[in-house]
Amino acid sequence: MQTVSLDNVIVSDKPEGLEGAGFFATSLEKVVGLARKNSIWPLPFATSCCGIEFMATMGAHYDLARFGSERLSFSPRQADLLMVMGTIAKKMGPVLRQVYEQMAEPRWVLSVGACACSGGIFDTYSVLQGIDRIIPVDVYVPGCPPRPEQIIEGIMNIQRLVESESLRRRNSPAYKAMLNNYGIE
Amino acid sequence: MDQAHLNDYFPIVMMFIVASGFVVVTMVATHLLGPKRNTKTKLEAFESGIASKGNARVPFNIKYFLVAILFVLFDVEVIFMYPWAVLFKELGMAGFVEMVLFIAFLLVGFLYIIKRGALKWE
Amino acid sequence: MESNKAELIEKIIDALKEKYEDQVLGIDSPYEFLTVSLKQEKIVEIIRYLYDHPDTRFRFLTTLCGIHYPDQNAIAVMYQLHNMVTNQRIRLKIFLPEDNPVTPTITPIFSGANWMERETYDFYGVVFQGHPNLKRILNVEEMIMFPMRKEFPLEDQVREDKSDKMFGR
Numbered sequence: 001m002q003t004v005s006l007d008n009v010i011v012s013d014k015p016e017g018l019e020g021a022g023f024f025a026t027s028l029e030k031v032v033g034l035a036r037k038n039s040i041w042p043l044p045f046a047t048s049c050c051g052i053e054f055m056a057t058m059g060a061h062y063d064l065a066r067f068g069s070e071r072l073s074f075s076p077r078q079a080d081l082l083m084v085m086g087t088i089a090k091k092m093g094p095v096l097r098q099v100y101e102q103m104a105e106p107r108w109v110l111s112v113g114a115c116a117c118s119g120g121i122f123d124t125y126s127v128l129q130g131i132d133r134i135i136p137v138d139v140y141v142p143g144c145p146p147r148p149e150q151i152i153e154g155i156m157n158i159q160r161l162v163e164s165e166s167l168r169r170r171n172s173p174a175y176k177a178m179l180n181n182y183g184i185e
Numbered sequence: 186m187d188q189a190h191l192n193d194y195f196p197i198v199m200m201f202i203v204a205s206g207f208v209v210v211t212m213v214a215t216h217l218l219g220p221k222r223n224t225k226t227k228l229e230a231f232e233s234g235i236a237s238k239g240n241a242r243v244p245f246n247i248k249y250f251l252v253a254i255l256f257v258l259f260d261v262e263v264i265f266m267y268p269w270a271v272l273f274k275e276l277g278m279a280g281f282v283e284m285v286l287f288i289a290f291l292l293v294g295f296l297y298i299i300k301r302g303a304l305k306w307e
Numbered sequence: 308m309e310s311n312k313a314e315l316i317e318k319i320i321d322a323l324k325e326k327y328e329d330q331v332l333g334i335d336s337p338y339e340f341l342t343v344s345l346k347q348e349k350i351v352e353i354i355r356y357l358y359d360h361p362d363t364r365f366r367f368l369t370t371l372c373g374i375h376y377p378d379q380n381a382i383a384v385m386y387q388l389h390n391m392v393t394n395q396r397i398r399l400k401i402f403l404p405e406d407n408p409v410t411p412t413i414t415p416i417f418s419g420a421n422w423m424e425r426e427t428y429d430f431y432g433v434v435f436q437g438h439p440n441l442k443r444i445l446n447v448e449e450m451i452m453f454p455m456r457k458e459f460p461l462e463d464q465v466r467e468d469k470s471d472k473m474f475g476r
Contacts, residue, residue: 075231076231077231090447091445091446091447094234095233095234095235096234097234098226098234098235098236099233099234101224101226101227102226102227102229102231103227104227105220105222119463123461123462123463123466124461124462124463125454125459125460125461125462125463125464126445126446126454127463129463129465129466167220168220170220170222171220171222184224184226185224185225185226
């Protein structure tokens with residue numbers, strides 16, 4: 001068993017700022033970004049097999065909770081990250097869109113699995129060929145199903161996006177234009 | 186033992202002001218200063234993504250209200266018993282008799298409730 | 308055991324032929340599964356008769372579905388019934404014309420047929436008269452085509468990023 005010494009402990013980087021005896025001053029955006037990225041509360045929109053892989057990711061072995069996603073919420077009002085895991089049928093499309101629209105900003109979308117990214121192997125009349133036909137997606141995790149390590153890599157990419165998101169993004173015209181592209185107000 | 190001065194209670198008042206002030210200021214300030222973006226769909230009631238129909242307010246059975254209101258009444262009675270319990274020795278026999286009369290009045294009310302079947306659940 | 312089973316099958320066929328000889332188009336046993344093809348006119352009566360008759364007593368509807376035979380321009384509706392006491396199964400097939408597949412519903416006899424008939428309507432277009440709620444069950448409500456008919460293509464027609472070379476076209 002490895003003894004814990006300070007050489008094999010990974011300490012995360014602190015943001016740039018002014019440091020002194022007993023204080024650390026940095027910009028508000030960086031602090032907020034740091035706080036947000038380590039406490040992302042996901043909404044698991046699990047429909048199929050990728051949902052089972054997500055259950056494995058949330059289990060003790062691949063613990064997703066250590067990234068701050070301790071509390072899952074099935075209500076979009078209290079969630080930051082919409083994780084779409086599984087095949088979305090065309091009948092489910094409006095439901096997914098409504099759930100996305102009812103999330104409060106700041107919100108991100110993670111599309112897990114081949115079916116959510118592009119329809120997967122189900123190239124048929126009833127399956128939506130990728131959720132990015134109806135909602136904007138931030139990170140895609142390919143795989144059928146992706147292993148928990150890959151899902152965690154997806155979450156870490158989301159964390160990178162969260163850290164660098166501007167505080168006023170939701171009121172910016174670029175954000176509005178992007179949503180208008182999808183027909184969302 | 187000294188008489189308790191009003192000044193001695195000042196720290197409690199201060200703590201109360203700080204605690205409630207913190208809550209009020211953070212809630213009000215975040216509501217006023219926080220960025221918001223409300224759209225029509227976002228404000229609709231959440232019904233797992235499907236369109237919600239109708240009003241959620243439906244009339245419900247009155248027995249829930251009766252149980253709650255009777256609890257409040259008898260709870261207030263118990264609250265009156267607390268200071269009596271603290272000063273039991275000082276109040277002596279007179280206090281005891283007064284208290285027994287008080288409880289007797291409320292007991293008559295309680296018997297009336299039971300006879301009328303206000304607490305019958307079905 | 309074998310003769311017992313054969314006897315039971317004989318009894319079922321006799322009970323059916325006793326009253327509805329003219330409705331029977333053919334009797335077969337593919338893979339030892341008794342299959343009877345019937346005319347469409349009296350199917351509800353026949354199912355009711357098979358439910359009540361003491362020799363048959365088919366009291367459980369396993370499934371009902373549609374089958375499209377484009378060569379014969381027919382859409383078949385297949386009912387699978389099960390007698391749970393003697394563990395006997397029977398398959399009844401009726402053939403409906405492709406351009407107007409209409410047949411009465413069997414929901415008065417088996418409540419479980421409700422969703423199964425909706426599914427058959429959704430995918431084949433078979434209209435069940437007397438059905439309490441005949442609308443699409445698995446597909447999007449606004450769909451105008453019936454997907455499981457042979458002429459309907461499987462793939463999503465709105466994709467623009469598929470290369471024909473990769474799919475052999």
